[in-house]
Amino acid sequence: MTQMMSRVMSRARSRPQPRTLLVLLACAAACVAPLVLPDLTFFMRMVMAAIVVTGLSILMGYSGQASLGQGAFVAAGALTVAVGTTRFDLPPLLALLAAPAVAAGFAALVGVPLLRLHGHYLAFGTLALLLMVQTAMSTFDVLGGALGVSGIPPLGVGDRVVVGQLPYVYLALGCLGLVLLVSHRTVHSRFGRGIQALAGSQTAAESAGVPVNRSKVVIFALSAGFAGLAGALSAFFTPYVSPDSFPAAESFTFVIMAVVGGLGTIWGGVVGAVIVSVLLQVLNTISSQPGLPPTAAPIMQYATYGTLLVLALLFMPRGVVPSVDAGVGRLLTRPRVEVPG
């Protein structure tokens, strides 16, 4: 995985033009889309998923750890906003800023024992964590209880509050940009090279002076911070938070998006989130046509998830972004190879 990554990156460095163009194009499309799309809820959910999946992609791709319970940290962020604003009268803006910190802190706290686990054990451990968070939410009234928390105030400073959905969508897009920037800076730092070494061989990284356990906790906390940010945004966008807001299936979806997009790539999370969200939206529209049984929707959804995951892993194990990148790279380099021959 690490070798593959470094190869992809060295190729990216050697020809920056098409990539930069693509990124600018994506940014422009993202800025225009909310103005023309009829359904902003769908777009908002997609952007929030992209934020979560960007973190998950880094966690899974670089540290070689899988988390099946990323929803636990989305919940932590959403609860910070919900409980903070309704019970403790925190200003909404402060709650939004605190949410990623709380989620990251929570992850660092549980990460210290949890990250001693590897592979399968960690996957199941994180899933168990999510289920426990759900139980805690429905049990303790402070966290909303079975009814959940409602009446979350809109975002704003003083008397000026945000009205409508559009500002939240642009706020979420801004957050996604920030998350991508932070991810890029992290991966290309000294710390980032450390975690790449860690994915290759833990023992080798440790003997080369990488603080293995601390690095794993930091990257875990970073991905949880992103998830918490998405959770906080969702709590403002849909001002209601309950234990049912974070089903295990959603956390699995994040994993699917990360895998489809390409693990350990900065843009893989965004690409995966867009592909899977759009596909599901299309299928939802088809399955809600009159004449189809009510079970058509869940059948199609599960079948799509399953097929996507199996096919993507078996036939495009590196994900869309690295595969397309390699394909484009081959197309671009071919003439140069043929000229001297």
Next chain:
Amino acid sequence: MSEFITYLVTGIALGSSFALIGSGFVVVHRVTRVVNFAQGSLAVLGAMLSASLLAGRLPHVVGEMVTVVVCGLVGVLVGVVAIGKRGTPPLISLIVTLGVSMLFSAAIIWLWGQDPVSPPGLDGFTTILGAEVERQRLLVLVVTLVAFAGLSLFFSRTYLGKALTASASNPFAARLVGIDVRRMGLVAFGLSGVLGGLAGVLVAPSNALSFYSDLPMALGGFAAAVFGGLVSPLRTLVGGLGLGVAGQLTAGYLNGSYQTEVALLLMMVIMIARSRSFAHEEAK
């Protein structure tokens, strides 16, 4: 006292199903190093299939047997998808089987709908030490014990079982003496299908299962398998029974809704406490 006996028997019955599913995890993991996430779905499939077969007038025992055999074949299919492609790393195979379990959910909703299904089992109650106990729950324990005895005989006395053990302990050496390790992996998946189907057939008469039950079943089974370090069927049995009883006692004396969480918490504590020895096993 009679209350305690009831909780104990209920817990043992539930724990037996965890043990059966857990041993499915163990059988597959020993040979292939893959954790088969679809293990819970196989149990749900078993429950659904036996309900349909028994309603279609197949007599008891025959209906259950057919179900278990079909689940075994489906298990082989899962194996083909999960390990059929050479060089798939185990963690990727785990996510592949997660995808397979979603395909199971789609198929189960399509064929049987979304409602929980409970096939007929043994009716009536028996009195043990003054406590009324469902006979089906006793049947679960008896069949589980027989299944584990059969499993241990299979591994120690038959060629196929020995070949499986050989592939598990040293795949390279096994290949040298002419054992097709990949085929052994598929056999292991088939066996795990049989065990999962058995669990579904046995549990569903007293606890109705739906497509939604695959996750709790898989988690319970994995928790039991963790007691056995994902390699020992016998310790999985002990772990499963312990988890089931602990869960039921919590449900009975403290609060009914926490039994899953108790099981999960125990699982995490054990995983973390034993993480060092797990790392050693994986390094081998």
